[in-house]
Amino acid sequence: MSYKTILVHVDESASAGERIKIAAAVAMTEQAHLIGTATTGASRYLVQARMLAELDPNLRTHLDFLRHRARQGLEDFESSVQKLGLSSYEKRLVDDEAGGGICLQSRYADLVVIGQNDPEERSPVVMPDFAQFVVLNSARPVLVVPHTGRFDNIGTRVLIAWDAGMEAARAVASALPLLRRAQHVEVVSFDARSQSMSPGRDLAQYLARHGIHAEVLQRQPEGAVGEALIGLADTRGSDLLLMGAYGHMRFRELMLGAVTRAVLEATRVPVLMSA
Incomplete structure (x- = not known):
């Protein structure tokens, strides 16, 4: 058994960089493909039904803002993995709330990398129970990275x-x-x-x-x-x-x-x- 596809949750939190670094290091060691996934926080059911766009123009504007925020996180992800020398990666933007979106995407990965909840940094997209939800509902093993500290080596x-x-x-x-x-x-x-x-x-x-x-x-x-x-x-x-x-x-x-x-x-x- 080896990891061929690794999924890492990407957002604009202060600890995202350390999480991405760890995921990239494991991907390079395993010669795996890394998927950086950012979620908008909007329910995928409403987006798929076009309800956010059709019910209220203000909701459409808000959805555009959420997508822009997610894309910013993905740009940071791409910059980080390029500096680390990872060649096999992709960016993925998902219209969904964070827990449900990551759990759904986890079905196509061998390992999921997420962050521990930071009670001092509230997010409009990531719920406080995000880590617990993903651990219990993910189809794959979940690596939870603490929100503080540097981790130059893991698994030694x-x-x-x-x-x-x-x-x-x-x-x-x-x-x-x-x-x-x-x-x-x-x-x-x-x-x-x-x-x-x-x-x-x-x-x-x-x-x-x-x-x-x-x-x-x-x-x-x-x-x-x-x-x-x-x-x-x-x-x-x-x-x-x-x-x-x-x-x-x-x-x-x-x-x-x-x-x-x-x-x-x-x-x-x-x-x-x-x-």
């Missing part, structure tokens, strides 16, 4: 949060291209049950058959697992966190597992999730 030291669940298993399988290139891989299980049970060792054996050596850690968190996981990633010098995402949707309301929510809100290193 990988920390896998492992509970032997289906979501975690999908996350590991989807990350095999990155894990094969990692210099150091650690598997951690936060399990208050018997120490004789060690699903981490089973995962290490699975990874070894893929040529990936992994060290197994066992931890008993004193507090919340999410906080313990973020703290461990800092302590171990991890530059990529890999884990399953747990939750479900009820209309637009997000019902996330406590660990998933804590990591998405507070992670300080890029995290690859799969639901």
Whole structure:
């Protein structure tokens, strides 16, 4: 397995440049095609039905403004990837709200790269629950890049949060291209049950058959697992966190597992999730 198509969400946020840089670096390493996708924030159903253009001329003017804003982000994307030397890329403007648009486009990619919500930078296009929505509804693994910090290397030291669940298993399988290139891989299980049970060792054996050596850690968190996981990633010098995402949707309301929510809100290193 390898990544042949990577999708990165493009907008005008302050953290977009770092996100694009990471996506381009992975694309160059994997010799993959990179698609920079910007969304206007207008519902695709209204646009397709021509309702925005026909109901009110003011709405048409507003849609033109939203498209202009999205194109500006795509121009920045193109400038960035050209400077980085990426040859295979394209720009894509989508008339849709950000969550739904990226999830729809993800069906034609192997990996999706998005940004963590920045509570200090509000957007008229990207909803605060954007990252959670995409993680739970994307057809592909999602790499979430923190809204602060520089990440010159990702995937050199990988920390896998492992509970032997289906979501975690999908996350590991989807990350095999990155894990094969990692210099150091650690598997951690936060399990208050018997120490004789060690699903981490089973995962290490699975990874070894893929040529990936992994060290197994066992931890008993004193507090919340999410906080313990973020703290461990800092302590171990991890530059990529890999884990399953747990939750479900009820209309637009997000019902996330406590660990998933804590990591998405507070992670300080890029995290690859799969639901």
